[in-house]
Ligand SMILES: Nc1ncnc2c1ncn2[C@@H]1O[C@H](COP(=O)(O)OP(=O)(O)O)[C@@H](O)[C@H]1O
């Protein structure tokens with residue numbers, strides 16, 4: 183999921199642009215926390231300085247305070263003792279405050295980012311959602327945010343402190359005894375090589391681990407969502423074998439990363455210990471010959487030893503840093519997407535439309551697709567019920583999406599009451615034009631709430647009237663808690679047909695001037711559809727309607743029939759006219775009548 187798609191390979195300039203985009207996002211996210219950020223920088227510097235002062239104070243105590251005490255002067259010991267306590271306390275307090283401040287910032291950043299991603303996915307047009315698969319959106323909201331959380335929670339603050347510790351320790355050592363610093367610098371070469379080796383290998387291993395985990399999840403989700411097909415076609419053994427294979431690959435990938443860590447860490451510890459030994463040998467020789475104070479040697483050894491622990495942590499941190507960078511790049515890409523259907527800057531007000539629809543030389547193609555509607559001129563006067571029929575892929579749903587402005591025409595215009603729909607405010611458009619589709623989506627909540635979506639604030643009487651009008655009232659009353667039944671709870675489960683009736687009730691309550699039904703009755707059985715016919719009549723009365731339907735029974739009551747072929751209207755007339763004209767509609771109609779006997 184977080185693994186790079188092979189199709190995502192970028193050129194040098196493109197990846198520079200991507201990096202710039204993520205940095206801008208990062209800066210944007212951090213801007214509100216500038217003061218806290220500055221404060222925590224001061225805290226971490228204090229904490230590290232306090233820590234690094236320790237060995238230097240130990241050196242001074244050994245070399246000055248103890249000899250002074252020997253001569254009866256206890257003042258230096260007292261001074262250094264107090265300084266040691268102060269340094270340790272300051273370091274501890276500052277470190278605690280720093281960790282809390284860093285956590286506050288990172289949690290605020292994550293919260294902000296999470297909400298931005300959600301807001302953005304709702305803001306983007308249908309076009310985006312029809313091309314960017316839901317799997318990808320889900321990984322943005324889950325594994326990408328998770329990778330950032332891991333980085334922020336689990337390491338970033340530590341790494342900042344570690345880098346500072348290394349710098350301060352190196353400088354402290356150089357000031358204290360530059361010869362030991364040279365020994366340490368010499369040891370940096372193998373440590374650096376080992377760390378580079380580790381980073382290179384682990385990059386490969388971690389990517390393999392992420393890919394393996396993504397495969398495992400995808401396979402699991404596919405099996406679960408397709409469980410009916412799996413069981414119907416007796417695929418259980420096959421899917422289980424496949425799952426076993428992916429799970430094994432995931433285990434192997436995990437073991438590989440562990441064994442890599444198992445070589446890196448001891449290697450670094452070995453280099454560290456050898457360096458301490460070398461510094462001790464060299465320093466000891468100098469102490470013996472009187473070139474170096476013993477206290478300085480002790481402090482130098484403490485510094486050398488301390489220098490290595492952070493390298494190890496930074497090496498391990500590298501992987502989560504890489505995943506988090508990749509995640510941030512993908513998130514910034516999502517956040518940079520712009521809606522294709524935009525609100526007009528100065529909308530034309532249209533509180534209550536009559537419902538006159540006009541398509542003026544409309545051409546349409548989906549992005550990167552062929553032309554779906556070559557050139558459509560169509561006028562639907564207010565109040566007319568139009569049935570739209572035609573083979574699958576003729577462009578009926580596309581026409582519906584243009585009229586409801588889920589997409590904009592590539593050229594030409596869609597006009598409602600002679601106003602270009604692109605000049606209407608989203609709220610006006612959605613109030614005047616409503617689409618009901620086959621999916622008839624229900625939100626978790628009660629039946630009442632689901633119907634009330636049509637008109638927020640509707641009274642119980644209005645909701646009930648809407649349900650009665652479309653013929654849904656009786657089955658709702660038969661549910662365990664009537665209108666208060668939760669549609670996702672036991673006993674609240676509704677059939678596909680009942681779901682469609684509920685979405686009709688919702689549309690009835692919304693009372694739009696234009697209603698578009700795209701295959702909205704196709705989940706109903708024939709008796710179910712008969713029942714709906716009456717409801718449908720009430721629903722359509724007094725408004726402009728476009729009904730896209732497979733079953734001609736739904737079409738029978740229409741004022742006008744349009745037959746579409748390859749994006750063109752090939753027949754246009756009243757049902758009776760078209761039957762006598764003996765064209766496509768007449769053939770469809772004859773076939774349908776035959777099927778009834
Ligand atoms: N989101 C989309 N992206 C690209 N092409 C699409 C999309 N939706 C539909 N199409 C294509 O547009 C044509 C018309 O589709 P559609 O309007 O759904 O037909 P109908 O509803 O009449 O069955 C088809 O060739 C289909 O493949």
Ligand SMILES: [Mg+2]
Nearest residue numbers: 575578579580
């Ligand atoms: Mg369709």
